[in-house]
Amino acid sequence: MANHQLSAEELHYCWDNSITPRLEIESGDTVLFETQDASDGFVKPGLTIEEYSTRTSKGHPLTGPVFIKGAKPGDVLELEILNVNTANYGWTGFRPGAGLLPKDFSKPFFHIWDLKNSRTNGNWAEFMENIKIPLDPFCGVMGMALQEPGAFSTTPPRAVGGNMDIRQLHTGSKVLLPVQVEGGLFSIGDCHAAQGDGEVCVTAIETNGEVSIRFNLRRDKSIKEPQFWTTRSVNSQLEQKGYFATTSHSPDLFFASQQAVRYMIEHLVDTYRLTAEQAYILCSVVVDLKISQIVDGPNYTVSAFLPNAIFGN
């Protein structure tokens, strides 16, 4: 049950089962990962919007791979998320063409979050006066190499995990991932200080991270896609004042999600005098998309939930 550490000094930017493992561990070992933010250090305080708009991405910077001795295709790798820490700042942004509403925004926009002061503020980060977000960090990308040879984009999540962006994979959760190659070849990155279910503008509160994970091989399990357990409420801080929610009804869940988010942006602009860009970012970091019903065809219902607790505190 050794403790290991992997720095963010040597990163990889795709899923490829031919990448040489940086670390070999036994089942039961713990690894402390340093992770680089999704922009690979490009977005930081002082960056101008002109500079932001020139950013190119070669993929999420990933820390790894870790070879888990004994892991064979068909096995299941269990991750115990022991702790997730963020850096002192984070960012949320979008460029035209990305996110859930690619055609609604014609200009790039980003926001820098002060995460350092949140530590003396009950772990809430200020978006602007009277709007604060509770932080609950997790890694957007946790996954393993694919069986297929070659380099695969880090953008879509797959059966082996990857860019799942599931905000409940925070400290205390246990994640199960199916192993496709010998040793599993686990990598991690894309730490988020906070995110809503949906991550609608395409980024969360993006930040560098330090993540401690215990790895256990589970040969008693067989799964086709990731599964997980949470042990604590993700919403206790958010639920206490209730929610405002928009809804949309459509045969297409994607379109219903778009409409519900559009209505929410209108609500935020009208009620709190945000710009549409600020509202889109706020939706991405704190609004949750729920499938309210998926059985009353031809129209299914998607609801977007905005926690009242973020206002006026």
Add this chain to the structure above:
Amino acid sequence: MANHQLSAEELHYCWDNSITPRLEIESGDTVLFETQDASDGFVKPGLTIEEYSTRTSKGHPLTGPVFIKGAKPGDVLELEILNVNTANYGWTGFRPGAGLLPKDFSKPFFHIWDLKNSRTNGNWAEFMENIKIPLDPFCGVMGMALQEPGAFSTTPPRAVGGNMDIRQLHTGSKVLLPVQVEGGLFSIGDCHAAQGDGEVCVTAIETNGEVSIRFNLRRDKSIKEPQFWTTRSVNSQLEQKGYFATTSHSPDLFFASQQAVRYMIEHLVDTYRLTAEQAYILCSVVVDLKISQIVDGPNYTVSAFLPNAIFGN
């Protein structure tokens, strides 16, 4: 600010703006509605599975319409949900061809819930030994007549509301609906004692209901589809022991939802020795579908959340 009452003795089964209102009220008035369950009284204790399989539906039985004086197309009707009570029993069932997994189940199945004993049991209803569900009643159908003439099915929800099946529209919530015809012509029905986000097997805990609503005309608002506020946690009883969750990643949110529910049914069958039919029903009344991310194309992530609190209590 008068108090009115509408029995469930005279029901209608479609949306049609030519149906004569049963009641005219002023903005600010309160109405206590009796509602008939979705099966129109057909499913009840003692029903055999053979009888259940012969059930035909002419639509949700709806109590109404209520004409709200002064309501004009373009106005917004606000509903304050003051109280929702259920009957002493409820049912959950499905027949082949319905629900999120129409091809996975070849036989009809239903379950009768004892809701009477839940009142002396902290408001939890027993599914079977060691599995109990907290009740949180709401009406699946709340809506108004459409501008278009003719009779419309009660099954799909629309811009004016209807069969939204949003489980957070419980006691304490405020709902906004857009008015399309003079007087609004509000009707209500389809009380659910409990439901998960998704209602995946096509029914929740279906029951007769008594629902008290205050109606307010809101001319300061303009909305295209329903919106609402909640004032209390929907999950406080469920969140306390965390969740088990399955995930699926696909370009198609509907397919990802199907897969996540299939994995959950497998988990329930393997872990708790339920039949697949029992597991499907349990998913419908207590599992929540979340859109974890909708921006990492080509694969979007749907997660199905099962609350651990329902077991062993």
